[in-house]
Amino acid sequence: MKSLQIAATGMAAQQMRVDVISNNIANMSTAAYRPRSAEFSDLVYQQYLTPGTSTSQVGTLVPAGIQIGTGVRPSTVSMELTQGALNPTDAELDLAIDGSGYFEITLPSGESAYTRDGKFNRGQDGQIVTMDGFPLTDGIIIPDDAQKISISRDGEVVAYFEGVTEGQAIGNIQLVRFVNEKGLEAMGDNLFRETQASGTPTQLVPGTEGAGFIRQGFLEGSGVDVVKEISELIEAQRGYELNSKVITASDEMLAATTRVK
Amino acid sequence: MSNAIYAMLGRQQGLMQEMQVVANNLANSSTTGYKSDRALFGEFLVATGNQSSSLSMGGLAGHSFAMAQGALKITGGELDLAIQGDGFFLVNTEQGQRLTRAGHFQLSTDGQLVDMNGSAVLTSGGTPINIPQNASEVRVAADGTVTVSAGDGLPPEEVGQIGVVTVDQEATLVRDSNSYFSAPNGHRPAENNEIVQGALEQSNVSPVLEVARMIEVQRAYEAGQALFEREDQRVNQLISAVRNG
Numbered sequence A: 001m002k003s004l005q006i007a008a009t010g011m012a013a014q015q016m017r018v019d020v021i022s023n024n025i026a027n028m029s030t031a032a033y034r035p036r037s038a039e040f041s042d043l044v045y046q047q048y049l050t051p052g053t054s055t056s057q058v059g060t061l062v063p064a065g066i067q068i069g070t071g072v073r074p075s076t077v078s079m080e081l082t083q084g085a086l087n088p089t090d091a092e093l094d095l096a097i098d099g100s101g102y103f104e105i106t107l108p109s110g111e112s113a114y115t116r117d118g119k120f121n122r123g124q125d126g127q128i129v130t131m132d133g134f135p136l137t138d139g140i141i142i143p144d145d146a147q148k149i150s151i152s153r154d155g156e157v158v159a160y161f162e163g164v165t166e167g168q169a170i171g172n173i174q175l176v177r178f179v180n181e182k183g184l185e186a187m188g189d190n191l192f193r194e195t196q197a198s199g200t201p202t203q204l205v206p207g208t209e210g211a212g213f214i215r216q217g218f219l220e221g222s223g224v225d226v227v228k229e230i231s232e233l234i235e236a237q238r239g240y241e242l243n244s245k246v247i248t249a250s251d252e253m254l255a256a257t258t259r260v261k
Numbered sequence B: 001m002s003n004a005i006y007a008m009l010g011r012q013q014g015l016m017q018e019m020q021v022v023a024n025n026l027a028n029s030s031t032t033g034y035k036s037d038r039a040l041f042g043e044f045l046v047a048t049g050n051q052s053s054s055l056s057m058g059g060l061a062g063h064s065f066a067m068a069q070g071a072l073k074i075t076g077g078e079l080d081l082a083i084q085g086d087g088f089f090l091v092n093t094e095q096g097q098r099l100t101r102a103g104h105f106q107l108s109t110d111g112q113l114v115d116m117n118g119s120a121v122l123t124s125g126g127t128p129i130n131i132p133q134n135a136s137e138v139r140v141a142a143d144g145t146v147t148v149s150a151g152d153g154l155p156p157e158e159v160g161q162i163g164v165v166t167v168d169q170e171a172t173l174v175r176d177s178n179s180y181f182s183a184p185n186g187h188r189p190a191e192n193n194e195i196v197q198g199a200l201e202q203s204n205v206s207p208v209l210e211v212a213r214m215i216e217v218q219r220a221y222e223a224g225q226a227l228f229e230r231e232d233q234r235v236n237q238l239i240s241a242v243r244n245g
Helices: A002-026 A226-259 B003-027 B207-244
Strands: A036-042 A045-049 A066-069 A072-079 A086-088 A095-098 A103-106 A112-115 A146-151 A156-161 A168-172 A175-177 A185-188 A191-193 A202-204 A213-216 A218-220 B037-046 B055-065 B072-074 B081-085 B088-093 B096-100 B137-140 B145-149 B157-161 B164-166 B180-182 B193-197 B199-201
Touching: A002 A036, A002 A072, A002 A226, A002 B003, A066 B003, A066 B037, A066 B055, A103 A175, A146 A213, A226 B003, A226 B207, B003 B037, B003 B055, B003 B207, B081 B088, B088 B180, B137 B193
Parallel strands: A095 A218, B081 B199
Antiparallel strands: A036 A072, A045 A066, A086 A218, A095 A213, A103 A112, A112 A191, A146 A156, A156 A168, A175 A202, A185 A191, B037 B055, B072 B199, B081 B193, B088 B096, B088 B164, B096 B180, B137 B145, B145 B157
16 A cells, blocks of 8 residues: 555655754854745656557547655755844954855865854964964964954955054965855854865955955854744644654554455 | 556556655745646546446646745845746856756856856856955846946946746646756747745745645545555455355
């Protein structure tokens, strides 16, 4: 009896949707988190009678055949490319990207990773590092005696020293863009890795060629809309229950079958 | 063997299949662009000799899908497109061109507009649509015209028109997996529609209707089984009456 298995695929799909929603809600305060959404598509159809096959020699055709579906499968869990709210923090190395793009980070392995979480700090040797201590790939070294750092919208980093009015340019922060951002692989810790699907990164000056601007003293909030997630959760829960009802009904039909003899 | 049992058997088999259709609809109640299915029963007559009256059997004869518009869910995604009205998006799969209402699109590595299975989305002329790499904003007009802006004050550039196609007889569409339909008799450009950017069309399965149908199928099936039991008893009684008589 296939309706049992079909309903099981439906329950598994709704279960997965709840998993995705719960991860979104758990990350409602994660800096620059982008909500994910699960998408589904139907499984193959059994063609009992294909529409368009001929039913007689004079050429009459089956107008609508018999095709019976076999359930549902998750097709993709994709990232929603929404801009999170920019929250002022007034910290000099809190950077938010207003628009599209990622900061490029060098991992201890030498590999590059990409993030939109701009909560940076000064590292031991003056590098600009993430919360985990991984440096920005741009290789900017902040001099020890720098009093103040100013980062312009297009990424120019200027250091100010005590008693000197003129700032000193010490480098530029670049942003990278991907052809297909949704193809990036999430590594956790707000980091992403490039994949074949994302395409290779293009380094850009902030504010040009579609890249966003850098905002100093701001952090990008999470893009999760809690009200939306809760309504999705309700939908997923009811969907799960509906599929379980199919299992009950199929079971009762089987019980009726076995009662006969 | 008694004809009554055979006539009922066809019906019971059909009900089992209808249950599968209901189960598939409910399993796809969250599938983007899914169209709900219906099982249709037909009668076929079997001549049973000169003396007796002809026997009429029922069986699953066909199916139809409800092409009713599904509700649009606003996602805000730049490449999430929904069709309001008639028609389907045209995509190029390995097996040939397919029609779909699921408009959750993205970009491929080489900048082509593709659906969630990686099949290229086509214009009504059958060519893929390329989005330039420096595009900061993609706009899709109600008629499917895609314009991209590269920022820097450059004028927006038109890169193609997403095709919306339809077929003359929707019943001839063959369902494929991945929310695709194939059109063996070809397709033509659709009218009376509008593409909505930032929205996805939800499944048009109505849970209330499906649950009602499920109960109906289940009870009809149980009634059929009860008939088998009665028929079995009747034949038994007949045998014992003949034997004892």
